[in-house]
Amino acid sequence: MVTERMTTRAIDPEAGGDGRGDDRDGFGTVFGNGRGGDASDRQSGRAAGRGNGAPATLSDVAREAGVSIATASRVLNGGTRKVRDDLRGKVMQAAERLNYHANAYAQAVAKGGSSNIALLVSDISDPYFAGVSQGVVKAASQRGVTVSIAVASNGEDELDRVRGLVATRPRGIIISESENVNDSARQELQEELERYRSSGGRVVFILDRGLPFPAVDVANEAGGRAIGRLLVESGYRRPVILKGNDGYRSSAQRYRGVVGALAEAGIMVDPRAVANGQFNRTKGFSAIMQMAGAGGMLTPGEGAVYGGAGADSIVALNDVMAIGAMTALRNAGIVPGRDIGVTGFGDIPYAVDVHPALTTVHLPLTDMGRAAVESVLSDDEYVADDSGRRLIFLQGRPDVILRDSLPRR
Amino acid sequence: MVTERMTTRAIDPEAGGDGRGDDRDGFGTVFGNGRGGDASDRQSGRAAGRGNGAPATLSDVAREAGVSIATASRVLNGGTRKVRDDLRGKVMQAAERLNYHANAYAQAVAKGGSSNIALLVSDISDPYFAGVSQGVVKAASQRGVTVSIAVASNGEDELDRVRGLVATRPRGIIISESENVNDSARQELQEELERYRSSGGRVVFILDRGLPFPAVDVANEAGGRAIGRLLVESGYRRPVILKGNDGYRSSAQRYRGVVGALAEAGIMVDPRAVANGQFNRTKGFSAIMQMAGAGGMLTPGEGAVYGGAGADSIVALNDVMAIGAMTALRNAGIVPGRDIGVTGFGDIPYAVDVHPALTTVHLPLTDMGRAAVESVLSDDEYVADDSGRRLIFLQGRPDVILRDSLPRR
């Protein structure tokens, strides 16, 4: 175990306290305070619905307007308008006065279908998923559908969450998880989703996982190949590769691309120089800390990779890994970019803000989210059989963004 | 307008294309591919619910089990179990066989209340909001409630989104927006929320906005003061301050703290050295680009702040602004940490990964989200009047995290 933030001190501004402590510090410490209230506090005594409790219902509005509940429904929610103008006016006024809002649940029950989609991610606070989620939510709200979000940090959770989401009967469910689970969980997941689909739901993955459902995908292998080529063109020969879980398809594809391009240039990757892990910052950090620490595998000398020559570059198959790796390098006294080149994959927003700025391949995160909601909301029949039309490709050829973390050498 | 990524080139790995182009490139280019399907594609023909279409309903299960629909309901969903074991068994088997999942909407309608909360943020892809959201979603799912999320990038959107969310009749709504809107929108928002509350909903803000609703808040002013003090203790005298929108309470509080501490040490902030903006990376970047560019306000000389002496530090009242500012400094040939000290506010995960690592005050993002969920789900009566118990404070005294971006000088 390598501890992090080695160089970080925490102080308490008021006292000489013991510092930052556990993240959970102070949580739950709920206490009142005596600030005088704002002038605006109680000044708006405007009629609030039915004054007392429950929100106004359709029949309230109907009664108030002196029409039937059916007409009220037609003007308020019905699509095609076929109501006399005076009635229509009355209804709208009544609705306004009562502050009527349709009850979405009742509508869903009556119509037998909601206007909600579900999104499952493994970690919202990861910039990759945050970007995708942003795309999903914005695209959905443009189309007037709401999105429920759930996070599943591990493979077991995933199945639970999916079950929970299915219960809310969304129009569709979008799964953007990074890691693959063990085979039995995978099998159960597939069955659950198939049942969901056979009951009219639509499912789409973001990044293909090899399951028989549509998936929004990107050119992973081509991207990897581009990175590999860039590496050799820029004069690097001895890369360390940081990949994700082996069961994770996208990681495998990127890896294949990198290794392939390298091989074409006659470069064989030292098996000791490839680290398996997960697509998260911590793993990138710890992998490099370990290599740098234990025997100095990175820098030339006894026990170093590539027969003692050491590494000249780090190829992370994911941006946050690359970023974690960079700070690990620094902790080990190695200057990223100067001593060792670094590349990422994804082009998350903060890739420009690390130093040196990260060379990486661009992934249209927001668009990926958008494409997923389009797929889920479309009425196209999906082809259940296996040929064609299962993958939705964004970007045919990847763009690699050259920054300073991989200078020519 | 200052353009960004000035040093960034984009290449196309295959052709000598014109680079990265617009972000929207390639979007919508949906095309099939001919990959052979996986073996797993059609092998699982397991009974899927009622085989054909609609999912099984409660009465389906009841019939299948040979019991009344009420008993079925009791065993499947009812809390307290009071059903004979043999019947209970039959029901569960039937449910299993039919793959029954309760229809959450119908339940919500019947019970007159859902088990869903709504979350409104201004930008999920901002690490601050991502952290908060993560806390909200996890806490909610632990309690078995789902969360619907919406994003409102600006003040007008906010009102729309709130209306949309109210329509879904959530148990509560959590608002974590960073900017204040104009007065009329603010007034409408307040009224909308008051109606929602009077119909039984609970609302809570994350970071107080001065509206008459509960808010999860942190020690903004104390945090600001801590930063101010740290500044003078570390030998800085001429800070540039990057604040948020003036209407934004938390920003104002932090600002007051910083300026107050500075004043105590006899330091007056040059008015030209404070930039108003918004709490986002871009604003931090452009503010510094502008200062560094136009006449070189930052470095000693004609037209520089502090009577020509220039700035020795940048105090951003938000981490992402600080991060944007750091890369802007670099673009201007100024080395952050060495030439000019930098501080942030928030301690987002990637604050450790910029270089030099960011000195900042820690905010318990995840816990803030969790506290909001607890508030919204609790049954405490809220005090509508203005004295006491409106603010929920996490952390009484802020922790400032010392890293390398503000070395002693």
Next chain:
DNA sequence: CTGTTAGCGCCTTCAG
């Protein structure tokens, strides 16, 4: 303990 009977709030034929 179990089944019967009303609704929940809304939509949607179906007559007028």
Next chain:
DNA sequence: CTGAAGGCGCTAACAG
């Protein structure tokens, strides 16, 4: 064009 009536899937008294 409008109103009455039945139904969506489920829960909640209420009798047995």
